[in-house]
Amino acid sequence: MSKALKRLHTDHINFMKLMKLMKAEVENITTNGELYVSLILDIVDYIQHYPNTIHHPMENVIFEYYLQKYDSDCQPIIQLLEEHNSLSYIPVKIEECMQKIKSGEIQSKDALIEKLEQFISDQIEHINKEEKEVFPLLENSFTKNDWKYIDSKLTASEDPLFGDKMKQGYETLYKRISDSASN
Ligand SMILES: [Fe+2]
Ligand SMILES: [Fe+2]
Helix, strand or coil: CCHHHHHHHHHHHHHHHHHHHHHHHHHHHHHHHCCCCHHHHHHHHHHCCHHHHHHHHHHHHHHHHHHCCCCCCCCCHHHHHHHHHHHHHHHHHHEEEEEEHHHHCCCCHHHHHHHHHHHHHHHHHHHHHHHHHHHHHHHCCHHHHHHHHHHHCCCCCCCCCCCCCCCCCCCCHHHHHHHHHHC
């Protein structure tokens, strides 16, 4: 597997751990009425700072290269590119919802639950398409020189939650993810 795909694959494993925690948090809200505001805000913050600004743009470089060089009408890739765009809006909506709940503007958590559930299922479906369908297609199509070119275009930015240097403030979130992953 190329360096670029290895990194994206590792990200996916980490994102799935985050989805597991998000599912548990939705369950906490629906069954116990417990809402950990700071935890959800940390999750949203992370999604906006890494998956949306580093991971998806890295994939965009690779996907667009494939469209340009191999098949400009490759529908699975075109769809994934569109999803990078649509997936980026949901965390913003979740954050808006959280702020309204925090300020007391809205009491019901239904809208929040709906958005969290939508994000989790869209994100899992998206990752599965990449892992099962598109990454194998790239591996079978790209030459060594293609990967060399791709690697030269990729950012060195580290994952601020799962990478070597954790961003300050993510300690609680990381601990909750580790606890949730071992359950
Ligand atoms: Fe993606
Ligand atoms: Fe991805």
